[in-house]
Structures are given as C-alpha cells and as structure tokens.
Amino acid sequence: MAENRDFMNRRLHSLLGVIPIGIFLIQHLTVNFFATRGAEAFNAAAHFMESLPYRIFLEIFIIFLPILFHAIYGLYIVFQGKSNTTRFGFFRNWMFLIQRITGVYLLIFIAWHVWQTRVQASLGADVNYDMMADILSSSFMLVFYIIGVLSATFHFSNGLWSFLVSWGITVTPRSQRIATYATAVIFVALSVVGMSALLSFINPDLANM
Amino acid sequence: MSEDKQVRFIITRQDSPDNEPYTEEFNLTYRPNMNVISALMEIRRNPVNAEGQETSPVVWDMNCLEEVCGACSMIINGKPQQSCTALVDHFEQPIKLEPMRTFPVVRDLIVDRSQMFDSLKKVKAWIPIDGTYDLGPGPRMAENKRQWAYELSKCMTCGVCLEACPNVNDNSDFMGPAPVSLVRLYNAHPTGEMNKSERLEALMGEGGIESCGNSQNCVEVCPKGIPLTTSIAALNRDTSLQAFKNFFGSDRA
Numbered sequence: 001m002a003e004n005r006d007f008m009n010r011r012l013h014s015l016l017g018v019i020p021i022g023i024f025l026i027q028h029l030t031v032n033f034f035a036t037r038g039a040e041a042f043n044a045a046a047h048f049m050e051s052l053p054y055r056i057f058l059e060i061f062i063i064f065l066p067i068l069f070h071a072i073y074g075l076y077i078v079f080q081g082k083s084n085t086t087r088f089g090f091f092r093n094w095m096f097l098i099q100r101i102t103g104v105y106l107l108i109f110i111a112w113h114v115w116q117t118r119v120q121a122s123l124g125a126d127v128n129y130d131m132m133a134d135i136l137s138s139s140f141m142l143v144f145y146i147i148g149v150l151s152a153t154f155h156f157s158n159g160l161w162s163f164l165v166s167w168g169i170t171v172t173p174r175s176q177r178i179a180t181y182a183t184a185v186i187f188v189a190l191s192v193v194g195m196s197a198l199l200s201f202i203n204p205d206l207a208n209m
Numbered sequence: 210m211s212e213d214k215q216v217r218f219i220i221t222r223q224d225s226p227d228n229e230p231y232t233e234e235f236n237l238t239y240r241p242n243m244n245v246i247s248a249l250m251e252i253r254r255n256p257v258n259a260e261g262q263e264t265s266p267v268v269w270d271m272n273c274l275e276e277v278c279g280a281c282s283m284i285i286n287g288k289p290q291q292s293c294t295a296l297v298d299h300f301e302q303p304i305k306l307e308p309m310r311t312f313p314v315v316r317d318l319i320v321d322r323s324q325m326f327d328s329l330k331k332v333k334a335w336i337p338i339d340g341t342y343d344l345g346p347g348p349r350m351a352e353n354k355r356q357w358a359y360e361l362s363k364c365m366t367c368g369v370c371l372e373a374c375p376n377v378n379d380n381s382d383f384m385g386p387a388p389v390s391l392v393r394l395y396n397a398h399p400t401g402e403m404n405k406s407e408r409l410e411a412l413m414g415e416g417g418i419e420s421c422g423n424s425q426n427c428v429e430v431c432p433k434g435i436p437l438t439t440s441i442a443a444l445n446r447d448t449s450l451q452a453f454k455n456f457f458g459s460d461r462a
C-alpha cells in the first residue's frame with residue numbers, strides 16, 4: 001500500500017475535516033452560543049466542558065492531532081495549486097481558492113486562539129466570559145475573531161461539499177448541486193450561531209447576567 | 210470600401226524551449242469566415258509583423274482541422290481552445306494567441322503534450338485483447354450504455370482541461386482530469402472491465418485522482434462537453450471501494 005500513500009493521506013485529510021474536526025466545530029460553537037444567555041450561562045457551559053472525564057485524551061485525539069494533521073497536509077495541498085480565478089472565474093473555482101485562503105487564515109487564527117485560551121488555561125488562567133470579553137474589547141481582536149469564525153464556518157461547509165465528492169458520495173451534477181445548497185444553508189446557520197456568540201461577549205447587558 | 214478591414218493579432222512567441230517568450234504583433238487583411246489557423250497560414254505565407262519588418266514565420270501545431278485531434282489547442286484571448294474552429298468573427302480584437310504553458314513550450318505556439326500520453330499509459334487507457342490464440346468476440350454492450358460511453362470516448366487529449374486545472378502545474382504531479390475520465394470509459398467496457406482494479410490502482414498512485422481539488426474548471430472548458438467532474442466523482446467512489454478492499458481484503462478479485 002506504500003505507493004498509495006498520497007491517496008490515503010488525502011482521503012484522511014478530507015475525512016478528518018468532517019469527523020472529528022467538523023463535529024468539534026459545531027460543538028464548540030454551540031457551547032459559545034451559551035454566551036447569548038449571559039455570562040453565567042456561558043461559564044457554566046464552559047466549566048462543564050472543562051470537567052469532562054479524561055479530558056486530555058479527548059483533546060489530544062479528537063482535537064489536537066486531527067487538526068495538526070489537517071493543517072500540515074492542508075498547507076501541502078495549498079502549495080500544490082496555482083489559483084487561476086482571473087482566467088477561469090467559475091463559481092467552483094472561486095470556492096477552491098477561498099477554501100485555501102480560509103484554510104491558511106485558520107491556521108494562524110487557531111494557533112493564536114489556542115495560545116490565548118487553552119494554553120493560558122494550562123498556565124492557570126480561568127477561561128470564562130470575562131476572558132473573552134477582555135480579548136474582544138480590542139476592536140482589532142474583534143475583527144480578527146469575526147474573520148476567524150466566518151473562515152471556520154465557510155471552510156467546514158465548503159469542505160463538507162468536497163468531502164462528499166472526494167469520497168464519491170455525490171457523483172451526479174444534480175446531487176452535487178443539491179449538496180451546494182445544503183452546505184450553503186449550513187454555512188449561514190453556523191455563521192449566525194458563531195456571530196451571535198461573538199457579539200454576546202461585547203454586550204455589557206449580558207456580562208452582568 | 211476604400212481600405213480593407215484589418216485584423217490584429219498579438220502572438221506570444223518563443224524561439225526554443227530555453228528562450229524567453231516575447232510578443233509580436235501582426236496586421237492581416239480581413240477575409241470572411243477567417244479562422245485563427247487561416248490567419249496563421251497567412252502569416253506563414255507572408256511573415257511581416259505590424260511594424261512592417263520581415264520576421265520568422267510563427268509555428269503552430271495542427272492536424273485534423275475539424276476539432277477531433279486536439280493538436281491545434283492554444284490560448285486565444287485568455288481561453289484555451291482549438292484554433293482550427295476559432296472563427297475570427299467570434300473574438301474581440303486584437304486577438305491574443307499564447308501557447309498552453311501548462312505544457313513545455315517547444316516553439317511559439319507548439320507545446321509538448323507527451324505527459325498526457327504518459328498518463329494514458331500509466332492508467333492503462335486501452336482494452337487488452339492480444340493473446341496467443343483467437344479469443345473470439347467479446348461480450349456485447351447494451352446500446353444505451355454504448356451511447357453513454359461514446360460521449361466519454363470523444364476525448365482528444367487536447368490538454369485544455371489540464372490547462373484550466375489549478376492543480377496541474379510544476380508544483381504537482383497531478384495527471385489531470387482527462388485520464389481519469391478515460392479510466393471510467395475503459396472500466397465500463399465489458400472486456401475492459403477485466404482490468405478494472407489495475408486501472409484503479411494506477412489512479413490511486415502518485416499524481417492520481419487524489420490530487421483533484423474540485424475546482425471543476427475542467428468540465429466548464431472541455432470542448433467535447435465530456436462530463437469530467439462526474440467521471441472524477443464516480444472514480445472517487447470506485448477508488449474508495451478499492452481502498453476498502455485493499456485494506457480489509459476481499460474474496461473477489
């Protein structure tokens with residue numbers, strides 16, 4: 001099977017993007033969404049996640065290693081392509097390009113986000129509503145996070161579309177078109193969830209709830 | 210008409226594979242129903258550029274002159290296509306001609322597409338029927354299936370889909386969409402099917418189907434209207450199954 005290494009890596013890359021990373025993204029955005037119910041509700045949800053049993057194993061095998069592989073192999077994929085949207089401005093060609101741009105942005109965003117939250121937590125900081133409110137009080141960080149969350153929801157939704165093609169689930173043009181609509185709805189829905197959570201952290205009314 | 214209508218061409222030229230490309234402009238007298246090849250023939254007959262200087266004739270590749278061989282493919286006003294069916298009336302002036310740089314340029318508009326031929330060999334894009342004795346007639350193909358397969362068989366290895374693919378370039382060894390679609394053709398043939406897994410294995414090798422990034426430019430540009438992205442997705446399905454068989458084993462060949 002050695003000669004099929006690229007094939008296996010690429011399929012693994014596609015799979016990991018959906019399971020577990022995509023699932024984790026939805027779970028993460030859902031926990032964040034508690035912020036729309038106020039600081040206390042968010043803190044309770046965050047602390048519940050923190051107190052899950054064998055948390056470190058969950059983090060390593062469901063989050064850390066899959067994202068690391070997906071990111072490194074993804075960069076390798078980015079460097080193999082030469083975008084040509086100026087010559088071929090088709091819809092899917094733009095999606096191809098944006099998928100790569102958001103991927104690279106997410107690499108930077110997630111690295112920074114993990115440093116700001118998870119790494120600080122292991123250094124003794126408390127990851128809670130106030131921490132996020134503090135981070136997002138800077139308008140630079142707010143924009144950085146807004147683009148980060150939108151990149152993540154786009155990259156996941158469009159990646160889900162490619163996953164369906166790459167594994168041979170959607171073959172016909174009609175099934176691929178239906179998948180385009182379905183993943184567009186997923187993108188909008190997840191973006192609404194992510195944006196409401198982000199904006200809740202800069203809402204002074206919610207901070208005191 | 211006091212003065213004849215003129216057609217202006219801007220042609221990207223290159224004297225040899227190692228020389229730097231440059232552009233040269235030509236003005237030609239318009240003739241009704243003129244196409245890009247007839248214009249190039251006119252330049253060959255009278256190789257004088259727009260400045261009135263004598264120059265070397267522009268060289269290009271051609272064969273069938275009816276869009277079935279693919280040899281005359283080049284980039285016309287930014288879009289890769291066959292120059293033999295490119296009518297001058299359908300283009301904005303000036304008409305820009307460039308070689309398809311995805312392939313090594315031999316000279317002027319001539320490129321070397323042998324990488325496509327190598328890919329066809331790699332994926333065994335043929336049906337092996339040679340034996341030491343007469344194998345007799347093969348199984349019949351249903352008429353509706355034959356009609357469907359005929360569409361896939363129209364590929365003329367022109368290279369337009371490779372030129373349009375963002376993943377076919379110097380940084381990647383991706384063979385491009387055309388050979389993938391041909392695997393579908395030969396795997397669908399009742400006799401060709403006997404070597405199905407060999408072709409799938411070749412597609413799963415280096416530079417194979419996995420390098421497709423789903424930009425789907427190929428299906429938009431193919432002059433033969435071949436459903437390339439449907440073929441790729443269908444082969445994605447077949448290679449997925451093949452990978453499971455390879456990994457878990459199968460009691461069928």
Ligand code: SF4
Pocket residue numbers: 279363364365366367368369370371386387390430431432433434435437
């Ligand atoms: S699939 Fe179409 S574009 Fe590609 S080489 Fe064949 S005929 Fe040309």
Ligand code: FES
Pocket residue numbers: 270271272273274275276277278279280281282291292293294
């Ligand atoms: S000369 Fe054969 S396709 Fe144009």
